[in-house]
Amino acid sequence: MHIPDGYLSPSTCAVMYAASAPCWWAALRQTRKKLFGKTLPLLSLFAAFSFVTMMFNLPLPGGTTGHAVGVGIAAIVLGPWASLLAISLALTIQALFFGDGGITTLGANCFNMAIAGSFAAWGIYRLASLGAAADSRRRVVAAALAGYGAINVSALLAAIEFGIQPMLFRDATGAPLYAPYPLGIAIPAMMAGHLTVAGLAEAVMSAGLFSYLRRNEPGLVGMGSAAAPATRPTRALWGALALALLLTPLGILASGAAWGEWAPKDFADTATRAQIAAASGQASAPVAAPTGLEKMAALWTAPMPAYAPRFVKSASFGYLLSAMFGVGLIVAVMWLAERVTRKSER
Amino acid sequence: MSAGVVAKTVRGFTGALAQTLVQEEQAQRHGVLQSVDARVKLVGMLALVVTAALSHKLAVMGALFGLGVALAAASQVSLWSLAKRVWLVAFGFTFMIAAPAIFLTPGVAVWRSGGLVVTAQGLRTAALLIARVETAVTLSTLLVLTTPWMHLLKALRTLKIPVEVIALLAMTHRYVVLLMETANAMFEARQSRMVGRLSGGEQRRLMVNTGGVLMSKTLEMGNQVFLAMQARGFRGEVYLLTDFRLRGRDWVAMGGFATAVAMAAMAGR
Numbered sequence: 182m183h184i185p186d187g188y189l190s191p192s193t194c195a196v197m198y199a200a201s202a203p204c205w206w207a208a209l210r211q212t213r214k215k216l217f218g219k220t221l222p223l224l225s226l227f228a229a230f231s232f233v234t235m236m237f238n239l240p241l242p243g244g245t246t247g248h249a250v251g252v253g254i255a256a257i258v259l260g261p262w263a264s265l266l267a268i269s270l271a272l273t274i275q276a277l278f279f280g281d282g283g284i285t286t287l288g289a290n291c292f293n294m295a296i297a298g299s300f301a302a303w304g305i306y307r308l309a310s311l312g313a314a315a316d317s318r319r320r321v322v323a324a325a326l327a328g329y330g331a332i333n334v335s336a337l338l339a340a341i342e343f344g345i346q347p348m349l350f351r352d353a354t355g356a357p358l359y360a361p362y363p364l365g366i367a368i369p370a371m372m373a374g375h376l377t378v379a380g381l382a383e384a385v386m387s388a389g390l391f392s393y394l395r396r397n398e399p400g401l402v403g404m405g406s407a408a409a410p411a412t413r414p415t416r417a418l419w420g421a422l423a424l425a426l427l428l429t430p431l432g433i434l435a436s437g438a439a440w441g442e443w444a445p446k447d448f449a450d451t452a453t454r455a456q457i458a459a460a461s462g463q464a465s466a467p468v469a470a471p472t473g474l475e476k477m478a479a480l481w482t483a484p485m486p487a488y489a490p491r492f493v494k495s496a497s498f499g500y501l502l503s504a505m506f507g508v509g510l511i512v513a514v515m516w517l518a519e520r521v522t523r524k525s526e527r
Numbered sequence: 528m529s530a531g532v533v534a535k536t537v538r539g540f541t542g543a544l545a546q547t548l549v550q551e552e553q554a555q556r557h558g559v560l561q562s563v564d565a566r567v568k569l570v571g572m573l574a575l576v577v578t579a580a581l582s583h584k585l586a587v588m589g590a591l592f593g594l595g596v597a598l599a600a601a602s603q604v605s606l607w608s609l610a611k612r613v614w615l616v617a618f619g620f621t622f623m624i625a626a627p628a629i630f631l632t633p634g635v636a637v638w639r640s641g642g643l644v645v646t647a648q649g650l651r652t653a654a655l656l657i658a659r660v661e662t663a664v665t666l667s668t669l670l671v672l673t674t675p676w677m678h679l680l681k682a683l684r685t686l687k688i689p690v691e692v693i694a695l696l697a698m699t700h701r702y703v704v705l706l707m708e709t710a711n712a713m714f715e716a717r718q719s720r721m722v723g724r725l726s727g728g729e730q731r732r733l734m735v736n737t738g739g740v741l742m743s744k745t746l747e748m749g750n751q752v753f754l755a756m757q758a759r760g761f762r763g764e765v766y767l768l769t770d771f772r773l774r775g776r777d778w779v780a781m782g783g784f785a786t787a788v789a790m791a792a793m794a795g796r
Contacts, residue, residue: 185617186663187656191580209691221691222752225698226706230745232699233706234738236543238535240730246532254742270699277671277679278550278700279543280613284573284667285580352583354634356648358655361628389735390742398743 182250182332182339182379183275184290186283188360189342190350197342198288204265204296211262224263228270231255235271239382247382250294252335253328254390256302258401264303268295289342293335302331302387316395320402321388328387329380333372336379340364340371422508429504445470532730533718540711547704553672558602560673564777565682571784572670578791579662587794588658594787595665602673613668614661621660625653676700681771702748710741 189197212224231251238246251271255264269291275281282290309323344364347357362370394401447453448470457466493499554561560568579591599609634648671679680693680700714737725733 185620185660186576186667187580187621187659191577194580205692209689219749219753221694221698222756223746223749225695226702226745226749226752228695228699229702229706230742232703233710233741236536236539236707236710237734237738238532238539239734240532240727242727246535258742266695270695273696274699274703278676279546280664280668280671283663285576285663352651354648354651356632356634356651356655357628358583358652359659361625361632361649361652361656366631385731386735386738389731390739393736393739394742397739398746401742401746 182290182294182336182375183272183282184286184293184339184342186285188283188346189286189289190346190359191285193342193346193349193359194285194288197286197292201269201288201292201296204292205269208262208266212266224267224270227255227259227263227267228274231268232271232274234386235275237386239385241378241381241385245378247378249328249383249386250298250332250335251386252294252298252331253302253306253324253383253387254394256299256331257306257324257327257387257391258394261299261303264299265291265295268299289339293338293342297338298331298335301334302327305330315399320395321392324391325384325388328383328385332380332383333375336371336375337368340368343367343371426501426504426508429500445475532734533714533721536734537711537714537718540707540714544704544707544711550672551675553604554675556603556673558604558673560598560602560669562776563780564771564773565674565678566685566771567773567777567781567784568670568674569679569682570685571780571788572666574784574788575666575791576663578788579659579666582659582791583655584794585654585658587791588655588662590794591787591791592658592662592665595662595669599665599669602669604669604672609665609668613664617660617664618657621657622653625656628656629653702745706741706745709744710737713737713740 234251235248237248239249240246250268252264252268255267258264259267272282272290272295273287276284276287276290306323306327309326310317310320313319313323341364343360343362344367346359347361347363350358352358360367391402447457448466448468454466458464493502563571575591575594579588582588582591596606599606629645629649630643632646632649632652634646636644637647637650638645674682677697680697683693683696684690717733717737
């Protein structure tokens with residue numbers, strides 16, 4: 182995932198440096214406020230620690246080995262701002278001193294792994310451990326998910342950066358000038374390795390280190406912003422959810438069919454065909470629905486087609502009812518999951 | 528197998544520590560690049576790397592690569608070691624990524640066999656990628672090999688990098704070496720007490736627990752370092768001693784870099 186020099190165009194590299202710079206600046210301000218004079222030794226040492234753990238060969242189920250970046254545990258222990266600085270420092274030393282990752286691509290590498298990775302890990306950990314007690318097993322699972330999610334978010338960003346190169350930079354003969362594969366190849370190729378080996382390595386390292394620290398250095402995983410109190414007031418969240426539910430009928434203000442979400446019958450309808458052509462750069466749609474689409478469309482009929490139960494005549498009320506049903510279903514599943522997890526912890 | 532993962536990690540640490548020593552020794556030699564001011568070298572080499580990235584022509588990248596080889600030879604950098612540690616590794620990695628593009632890139636077919644079609648555009652894109660990566664990696668490696676780390680960091684001030692960041696990088700580098708030695712000692716101690724085979728799960732626990740102990744040591748060391756810094760008068764402000772002075776040869780080097788960059792930029796579009 183450490184993108185070397187030459188794979189991304191200089192303009193992409195410049196954009197990625199420009200995107201990373203304000204995050205570094207904000208992170209320096211944030212950590213200075215929190216750590217006072219300790220910023221220097223604590224961040225340097227944690228960056229050095231991340232660097233060294235990146236060199237650990239981690240045996241994974243299936244006989245293979247992988248390396249972790251350490252972004253999951255860094256975000257949990259230090260919080261996202263200090264973590265992004267520590268991982269950026271480790272990546273800079275790797276690029277400058279050990280030639281792992283390019284100098285022109287350092288902005289992109291830091292953005293993918295340090296910045297997006299830290300925030301993804303921190304967000305996932307907070308979300309997955311919401312309401313969990315300090316000694317709960319769910320927090321270990323949350324740490325594993327944080328590492329796994331962070332590394333995959335980073336890999337996806339790198340794949341997108343690779344995938345847009347042939348779209349934007351070609352020579353007169355049409356040959357791609359930098360990374361040669363479009364998004365359709367770059368994303369699956371990159372994600373295959375990260376959803377399996379690299380993601381697993383990060384998950385094992387995050388969960389393992391989290392368990393170790395909770396056992397031996399409990400203050401550390403209870404330190405900083407990542408360690409949320411077991412119960413947080415959720416009134417504001419419920420309020421926002423109620424407001425979003427009330428606003429759902431706004432969705433029917435949008436006219437026409439969503440691009441690419443056509444039903445087989447839309448291909449025979451003249452008005453919809455005109456809409457499809459207008460939204461597709463005047464490329465006319467096939468005269469009949471593709472056979473595959475026709476076959477698959479008949480596989481499953483939703484109980485509430487077009488976001489409204491059949492017996493409801495008002496579109497707005499139907500929309501609101503569908504939204505309430507969907508939210509209710511998700512809340513019920515989450516409540517059930519929490520009950521099951523609590524029971525297993527006892 | 529039981530010692531496999533530990534041995535592999537120890538080998539990795541030993542290799543990295545050896546590389547650190549080689550780099551320090553290399554940067555002290557009396558060569559052409561070693562005698563150039565670190566600021567001139569940093570800006571010049573970075574400009575050459577960016578020029579290689581901007582170039583659309585193989586001949587220009589070839590010329591820049593040739594310049595890198597000539598500079599390495601003139602700076603007492605072993606070409607054999609460059610080939611082994613840098614060129615072959617970069618080639619192997621990039622070739623693996625670029626090779627499918629030879630067949631997957633649409634364009635004018637130059638060779639067909641069965642279902643496989645090699646296109647002119649595919650060959651060109653693979654060649655451009657490999658040439659660009661080899662050139663960039665050669666130039667950036669030369670910069671690191673011929674400049675003492677502390678000089679390189681101080682030279683970063685030329686690029687308006689904040690003093691605080693430079694101090695962070697300097698400290699990180701110092702503790703990377705120290706923690707690598709610590710981790711290495713921990714793994715060697717464990718390895719010397721290992722008999723028989725460890726299961727996958729036991730190996731994972733071993734690695735993760737070592738990581739945990741290393742983290743505890745790191746944070747303890749962080750507090751000790753902070754106390755030591757305070758005892759020496761540190762109050763949160765960072766100062767760097769900059770004793771760079773441009774000499775005649777630095778102006779010549781600056782002219783040389785500027786000429787090479789201008790020529791490559793003009794010819795490369």
